[in-house]
Amino acid sequence: MDLVTRSRLKSPWILHFSCGGCNGCDIEIVACLTPLYDVERFGMLNIGNPKHADVLMVTGPVNKRNYRVLRNLYEQTPAPSLVMAIGACACTGGIFRTCYNVVGGIDKIIPADVYVPGCPPRPEAIIDGVVLALNKLKEKSRTRKTG
Amino acid sequence: MSAWDIVVPVVAVLGAPFLGGFLRGLDRKITARMQGRVGPPVVQPFYDFVKLYSKERIATTRESLIWVWGYLVLTVTAFALFFAGQDLLIVVFILAFAGASLALGAFSVKSPYAHFGAHREILQMFSYEPILILAAVAIFLKSGSFLVRDVVAMSQQPLLPDLPLVFLALLIALGIKLRKSPFDIAASEHAHQEIVRGVYTEYSGPFLALVELTHWYELVLVLGFVALFWAKPLWLGVVIALAVYFLELLIDNITARVRWSWMVTISWALGAGFVLLNILLLEFAGNTVRL
Numbered sequence: 001m002d003l004v005t006r007s008r009l010k011s012p013w014i015l016h017f018s019c020g021g022c023n024g025c026d027i028e029i030v031a032c033l034t035p036l037y038d039v040e041r042f043g044m045l046n047i048g049n050p051k052h053a054d055v056l057m058v059t060g061p062v063n064k065r066n067y068r069v070l071r072n073l074y075e076q077t078p079a080p081s082l083v084m085a086i087g088a089c090a091c092t093g094g095i096f097r098t099c100y101n102v103v104g105g106i107d108k109i110i111p112a113d114v115y116v117p118g119c120p121p122r123p124e125a126i127i128d129g130v131v132l133a134l135n136k137l138k139e140k141s142r143t144r145k146t147g
Numbered sequence: 148m149s150a151w152d153i154v155v156p157v158v159a160v161l162g163a164p165f166l167g168g169f170l171r172g173l174d175r176k177i178t179a180r181m182q183g184r185v186g187p188p189v190v191q192p193f194y195d196f197v198k199l200y201s202k203e204r205i206a207t208t209r210e211s212l213i214w215v216w217g218y219l220v221l222t223v224t225a226f227a228l229f230f231a232g233q234d235l236l237i238v239v240f241i242l243a244f245a246g247a248s249l250a251l252g253a254f255s256v257k258s259p260y261a262h263f264g265a266h267r268e269i270l271q272m273f274s275y276e277p278i279l280i281l282a283a284v285a286i287f288l289k290s291g292s293f294l295v296r297d298v299v300a301m302s303q304q305p306l307l308p309d310l311p312l313v314f315l316a317l318l319i320a321l322g323i324k325l326r327k328s329p330f331d332i333a334a335s336e337h338a339h340q341e342i343v344r345g346v347y348t349e350y351s352g353p354f355l356a357l358v359e360l361t362h363w364y365e366l367v368l369v370l371g372f373v374a375l376f377w378a379k380p381l382w383l384g385v386v387i388a389l390a391v392y393f394l395e396l397l398i399d400n401i402t403a404r405v406r407w408s409w410m411v412t413i414s415w416a417l418g419a420g421f422v423l424l425n426i427l428l429l430e431f432a433g434n435t436v437r438l
């Protein structure tokens with residue numbers, strides 16, 4: 001493994017965006033940063049800026065007001081970047097799926113790399129999801145994203 | 148001018164990124180331990196740097212790139228001049244230009260977050276510059292020269308026992324310069340979020356990596372400035388500098404951020420006040436070098 005790939009795997013900076021969920025998944029994501037799980041061990045940082053982020057963690061079912069924000073954030077993350085759908089809502093729309101204002105899942109708007117199901121998923125599952133995403137990152141080329 | 152005058156700054160400029168990155172790694176490890184976490188490996192800053200450098204190049208405006216390079220080049224210039232034993236005042240002024248480059252880079256984009264950060268960066272410079280300049284004056288009064296080379300050569304007894312208040316004031320300036328709590332107003336050195344990311348908001352990928360690299364140089368430079376207070380024997384100065392760094396980490400973890408008006412009040416009233424008091428005491432004691 002060359003130095004660049006190794007560095008990418010060792011330093012995934014995370015941008016967390018809630019697309020209108022119930023806040024359950026968001027609390028579980030934040031729980032990953034606490035001393036109990038401490039994802040900074042793996043070089044993960046919760047960064048508040050899409051321009052610095054490598055992994056976009058999205059929760060919530062996406063509605064017709066905020067899908068533009070989601071697309072905007074995705075376009076602002078420099079390549080190579082990854083998108084994770086955290087929780088049942090972000091994966092499929094969850095229980096809000098049939099609401100009139102809900103788009104239903106983030107992959108209707110941006111291409112998702114990893115789906116972490118659960119309502120909400122446990123922090124362990126989220127960390128597992130990041131590991132899975134990083135395996136995908138190994139295969140991603142350096143080229144600009146097209147999606 | 149001997150060969151050492153060339154060799155020392157060249158070695159320092161080449162070696163500083165490794166030392167600075169390592170110290171930043173220690174910072175993150177110690178900070179994590181203080182918060183009851185395990186923390187990232189010590190080499191984490193280097194992983195971050197390589198990753199950032201290999202990311203996609205996105206520039207918001209062309210001017211911001213000029214300013215970020217200016218920030219790096221000016222800081223490295225100040226760094227090289229310091230380790231070449233040149234004028235302390237010139238070092239302080241070039242550092243001020245470097246800080247201004249960072250602020251102007253943030254002003255050259257349209258993001259309101261970057262503009263807020265730039266305003267705060269300028270307030271920070273406004274706070275610590277008087278302390279640095281007055282500290283240089285105090286060192287001059289004691290050693291009779293602004294040249295780092297002469298200060299090191301002429302200090303038969305160390306500066307610290309005669310300039311304890313200057314040293315205290317310098318701790319305040321270092322806290323601001325190293326972007327540590329309670330003075331992490333423009334942007335924290337850690338990945339805290341303050342109005343997105345303050346001055347760094349619009350820098351991404353390789354350009355953010357340049358900013359990181361500059362921070363490593365800054366860190367080694369300010370620790371070198373601290374070590375100047377006990378230049379003979381130098382190892383004791385290095386120990387003092389590392390102790391000061393640890394103290395800054397401790398203060399960073401036990402204090403909350405203050406308002407900018409508090410920062411200006413503390414640094415001007417306490418910081419500049421301490422230095423002036425120290426200069427006055429030196430004069431009354433007749434302890435200065437007569438010119």
